[in-house]
Amino acid sequence: MHESVISTYGYVRSHHVGGCTVLAFHGEIDIAAALEIQPRLDAATSLPRCRVVIDLSGVDFLDASGLRLLCRARLRVTEGAGLLVLAAPPPRVVWLLRLTRLDGCFTVLPTLDEALRRAAGPVTTP
Template structure:
């Protein structure tokens, strides 16, 4: 299964949308998108997980590393709309208390 990653950004805020399976083989694609946003000094990153059907430990590590880098410089990193399978992984690992998880994907500010 593939992983498609797209990014929309506006005024220092970005939404990264991932669709497919996030695993050892596809995680570098998400990592590259997040690294580009970090280089661009984006201060709020929301990762839309509504299209992610599976996420393994490699995928979680990519998300954790990006969150750490964003928070180190005072930014905000959120996971949005995880499917039940991904939400279960977050709960079982305790990462639901580490990540900021929202039920819906916030819209980019219109201003």
């Protein structure tokens, strides 16, 4: 797959692999981080049939603001008939997704490589 230049902002790095946008969140994703991430997430999810992978492997903490970002991304991608995959969430994030019953709303895969392979495939809902 062809990979493009990585852009880094405080709590998010973005790059393209093939036809997929990868957003790698890192650090504590709270309200301050969410305010910084949202414009980049909105840009990545703005096009019809977009394919977006959110790499959560670098997340140390995720609160309701972080969950809101994920839900917003899902809504925007779904409305555009695209695909969103969450990659490599740490155990605490998996626990939070299960606790809030959001785990069934997302395609969640244990590694970035698996998420990229899934994003390259046909669009289906979780």
